[in-house]
Amino acid sequence: MRILLLAVLAAALAAQQSAKRNPAPEAGDDKRGYTDTPQIPGQTWKVHDAARPRPPRMTPGLPLPSAPPPADAVQLFNGKDLSQWVNVMRGGTAQEPKWRVENGYMEIVPHTGRLVTKEKFGDCQLHVEWMVPVGSEGAGQGRGNSGIELMGRYEIQILESFENVTYADGQAASIYGQWPPRVNVSRPQGEWNAFDIFFEAPVFERGKLEGETPAKPAFVTVLHNGVMVHHRQEILGAAVHRRVAGYKAHGPEEPLSLQDHGRPVRFRNVWIRRLKAYDTR
Numbered sequence: 001m002r003i004l005l006l007a008v009l010a011a012a013l014a015a016q017q018s019a020k021r022n023p024a025p026e027a028g029d030d031k032r033g034y035t036d037t038p039q040i041p042g043q044t045w046k047v048h049d050a051a052r053p054r055p056p057r058m059t060p061g062l063p064l065p066s067a068p069p070p071a072d073a074v075q076l077f078n079g080k081d082l083s084q085w086v087n088v089m090r091g092g093t094a095q096e097p098k099w100r101v102e103n104g105y106m107e108i109v110p111h112t113g114r115l116v117t118k119e120k121f122g123d124c125q126l127h128v129e130w131m132v133p134v135g136s137e138g139a140g141q142g143r144g145n146s147g148i149e150l151m152g153r154y155e156i157q158i159l160e161s162f163e164n165v166t167y168a169d170g171q172a173a174s175i176y177g178q179w180p181p182r183v184n185v186s187r188p189q190g191e192w193n194a195f196d197i198f199f200e201a202p203v204f205e206r207g208k209l210e211g212e213t214p215a216k217p218a219f220v221t222v223l224h225n226g227v228m229v230h231h232r233q234e235i236l237g238a239a240v241h242r243r244v245a246g247y248k249a250h251g252p253e254e255p256l257s258l259q260d261h262g263r264p265v266r267f268r269n270v271w272i273r274r275l276k277a278y279d280t281r
């Protein structure tokens with residue numbers, strides 16, 4: 001009897017702690033989601049749905065050592081310079097990027113613009129390590145926001161999601177506005193996270209109009225800190241805020257970009273492998 005009582009007390013305490021870590025959204029609190037957005041096609045939920053359950057928290061394994069890239073990878077950031085990147089201004093003018101490079105990482109200098117690769121990529125394997133620096137403030141989408149923009153448009157979200165609560169389809173490792181990660185394996189501020197992304201580019205038929213469904217949509221598999229959080233998930237289109245994502249035709253290869261959302265986020269050990277070369281195996 002006493003053991004049963006203790007178990008009930010422990011469960012109640014755990015539920016209380018869980019509720020404290022992941023509080024339910026309050027009405028009008030758009031930091032934690034929305035109630036007036038459109039339905040996501042094929043899903044139960046609306047875009048950035050405040051009521052969508054947050055993925056369960058899970059502690060990943062020990063931090064992975066930052067291994068050097070495989071021999072066939074394009075090293076996009078080696079800890080020393082931004083030679084693989086440009087900053088593209090509105091209107092398409094390219095200029096030298098202004099992100100800070102120090103101590104083996106690069107850090108977003110807020111509002112200087114996103115980083116865009118000089119080379120273009122389609123089907124790929126991408127490795128990125130990222131960290132939200134200690135002392136990052138803000139709430140919801142305002143803390144540690146950046147993102148991996150595959151082909152410059154399909155976003156795997158970067159955010160401080162260890163403590164910070166936001167809508168499920170906008171937290172770290174989400175396919176922004178579409179799919180939350182299966183589990184939340186975020187590490188806290190000041191610790192490195194790793195994404196390993198396996199991406200299949202969409203295929204467009206020649207002459208297709210804007211907004212049309214591609215002949216083959218994009219698919220993505222994502223490991224966050226070594227844990228699978230998306231498995232060949234179909235992407236619904238380019239990332240958008242408060243709207244249903246859609247496709248707009250583009251080339252078979254496009255530059256990769258890292259988002260500047262006005263918050264300092266650090267990156268290191270960024271490399272990418274092209275996969276098309278192996279399609280004849």
Ligand code: MG
Binds near residue numbers: 147
């Ligand atoms: Mg973002």
